[in-house]
Amino acid sequence: MISKMYYELVRLLHFAAIFTFAGALVIENMAIKPQITGEDTRNLAKVDAVSGVSAIFVLIFGLALWLWVGKPSEFYSSNPIFHAKLGLFTLMVVFAYRSHDIL
Numbered sequence: 001m002i003s004k005m006y007y008e009l010v011r012l013l014h015f016a017a018i019f020t021f022a023g024a025l026v027i028e029n030m031a032i033k034p035q036i037t038g039e040d041t042r043n044l045a046k047v048d049a050v051s052g053v054s055a056i057f058v059l060i061f062g063l064a065l066w067l068w069v070g071k072p073s074e075f076y077s078s079n080p081i082f083h084a085k086l087g088l089f090t091l092m093v094v095f096a097y098r099s100h101d102i103l
């Protein structure tokens with residue numbers, strides 16, 4: 001019963017982190033321009049920080065769903081689509097890191 005509650009809670013938190021992350025990315029893409037000034041730059045930096053922190057939460061709660069709560073980890077470990085998802089997530093992190101290097 002308790003473990004089912006943890007599972008549902010972590011699912012919810014994974015989902016909430018995903019929506020925060022996606023929302024922050026949409027705002028960043030709408031707000032970014034070749035030249036931005038003062039307050040816009042500071043606001044963009046804040047939204048960027050939100051996107052970074054929420055990506056970390058997506059990872060933490062994702063790892064929890066995979067390894068600690070819910071179905072046995074083999075359920076996901078043996079699923080090629082899950083590996084594709086991890087690959088895409090890694091690619092996203094690499095591209096995000098590179099784009100910050102350029103800035």
Ligand code: HEM
Pocket residue numbers: 011012014015018058059061062063065066070071076086089
């Ligand atoms: C931006 C990246 C990601 C997106 C968009 C995403 C998306 C989702 C969605 C929509 C669900 C279903 C949630 C639900 O049923 O409530 C889910 C579940 C899950 N995610 Fe992610 N995820 C991401 C990253 C990760 C990462 C990095 C991991 C592992 C390290 C992970 C592990 C899992 C697991 C194990 C489940 C299964 C939960 C279940 O069976 O109830 N996810 N993910």
